[in-house]
Amino acid sequence: MEITKPRVALLASPGMGHLIPVLELGKRLVIQNNHHATIFVVANDTSSEQLSKLVNSPDYDILDIVLLPCIDISGIVGTDASLVTQIAVMMHESIPALRSTISAMKYRPTALIVDLFGTEAMAVADEFEMLKYMFIASNAWFVAVTIYAPALDKKVLQEEHVNQKKPLKIPGCSAVRFEDTLEAFLDPYGPMYDGFLQVGMDMSKADGILVNTWEDLESKTLAALRDFNMLRRVAKAPVYPVGPLARSVASSPVSGSHVVLDWLDKQPHESVIYVSFGSGGTLSSKQTMELAWGLEQSKQRFIWVVRPPLDHDVFDSYLTAGSGALNTAEGALDYHYLPEGFLIRTRDVGLVVPMWAPQPEILAHPSVGGFLTHCGWNSTMESIVNGVPMIVWPLYAEQKMNATMLTEELGVAIRSKEVPSEKSVVGRGEIEMMVWRIVAEKQGHAIRNRVKELKHSAQKALINGGSSYNSLSKIAHECENSLQFTQEKAEGA
Structure with a gap:
């Protein structure tokens, strides 16, 4: 035959x-x-x-x-x-x-x-x-x-x-x-x-x-x-x-309503910063604490996909990432590693999601105006095709190269002055400033326009x-x- x-x-x-x-x-x-x-x-x-x-x-x-x-x-x-x-x-x-x-x-x-x-x-x-x-x-x-x-x-x-x-x-x-x-x-x-x-x-x-x-x-x-x-x-x-x-949104492993998407439906256009470090990314206890304070101090709306901190090699969680992921409607993890009272103080502007969230749907949602990301190339592509500017926070592999490309060559992202690592911590003040710049300040206007240009360029390449x-x-x-x-x-x- x-x-x-x-x-x-x-x-x-x-x-x-x-x-x-x-x-x-x-x-x-x-x-x-x-x-x-x-x-x-x-x-x-x-x-x-x-x-x-x-x-x-x-x-x-x-x-x-x-x-x-x-x-x-x-x-x-x-x-x-x-x-x-x-x-x-x-x-x-x-x-x-x-x-x-x-x-x-x-x-x-x-x-x-x-x-x-x-x-x-x-x-x-x-x-x-x-x-x-x-x-x-x-x-x-x-x-x-x-x-x-x-x-x-x-x-x-x-x-x-x-x-x-x-x-x-x-x-x-x-x-x-x-x-x-x-x-x-x-x-x-x-x-x-x-x-x-x-x-x-x-x-x-x-x-x-x-x-x-x-x-x-x-x-x-x-x-x-x-x-x-x-x-x-x-x-x-x-x-x-x-x-x-x-x-695409259709190929994401989520169907029907989701607590995150329901929450996003109630938020203003491009007002939310989405924070996620990929399928296996984790931060140290101290850096997790500083990130929480930075998000709170920014007073901006946020969705944060949180995993328990690891104070050793960030690679360790890669192959097991996602096992035991919880929907926030089903229960929450023990958030003892977050500042005391953080969830209560930010409940009107923020949503903390344990372990996993439907990223394609989130980035495609009109309420999302920025993405704090580990710079994995998958996440980078998902951000660009949806026209979402980034705060880059590389963790391992080629992510530092990606971060440099996104900030210095493509102009679709910003990054901290302090390079995130096991030995250094990005402070809450700088995190607050970066969130403000991407989501709220006029200084981020050029970055937001540039990433939308790349979105159209990507669409053109595929037709x-x-x-x-x-x-x-x-x-x-x-x-x-x-x-x-x-x-x-x-x-x-």
Whole structure:
């Protein structure tokens, strides 16, 4: 039987930050290009209730979603292993299940798309003679750094970037300041850096690199990635900006009325600051206290998604984030870590939500006028596509790079003078000032206008004939040609 449309498989790493853009990419391939998409999800044994709600959302009925067997890595890595190591081991251990599942499929996929942590699975694509692509759920600047890393001299990197704290120069792109650098670069001779180098080398082996950005957002960096004299000589694989890939209101795991949305319906236009640090972001006890005081002193309306503070590595909650999430209508957590009387004093202007809130619906609501965010790229995309200006508060991974891009290059956000970290605390006075500037002051007018311009730019990129629409169509055309070649080969055998 002849297959008339390509079947594409996509592999998502553990964590909502990896899964959401993969689901959106699969949905785009189905709707825009009439492909069949199968999403392979690598889950851990502490995956949250939100994961189940997300993959079972009616908006993703057009996808075949396959949950690979849960991976228990407790006997392989210690509890002190970094998040990167944990995810890498989980992805490695999932390869046999992925291979056997693809082998048993009646109609094997034409192409396999893997994310940042799934490069090892490209060998499976080679085994089954499939096209292989990488999908980077972050931006082109991060792609450029990753691709260029193998070309760096470790000694020079250690001496100039780490010891002397000089910016890391990337041909044709903005340099990465030391204070914004990735954790892997802090130890060029460590295992995390070696793993990062491997990803950079694997990128060049792919048939293409898909990136969650669009042409007008990062034209300079994308030009460098296409220029042989800049980065193409090391990138080799073509880069396709296909973004923004962000959850729509329909694909968010919430249905019907929600206490947060009901509250927002009663608030004035663009008057509310939304505060959330992503699916796994947490703050220290002291910083949580200062944030509470800053919000209260600002006297502005707010929604704050609160998690119990952690006074250790913020990565620790990433894989278990969302487990035990509560709707505020069902009960509240013990808020002993907030200032005494805070909930009572702010009840007329603020709403504290434990653990989880329907972010796409919140950012799309006309009452929201600002977003205090950890700068995860998913949250960034959701904010921009809804025209919401940001207060950036990076926590880990490439979020510091994202924060710099949003404030200094794109002009859609502001940030504190003190860089948030485990060793420093942003004071209540500065938090109050930032909230005021974004939501209430005339000084924030330019920022609010700029983010609305980017919202329209994003919409333009996705429509028929737009830059991202055309990029994804090129991938689809390659899959169609590969399918036709395979069928002709089979007929001639």
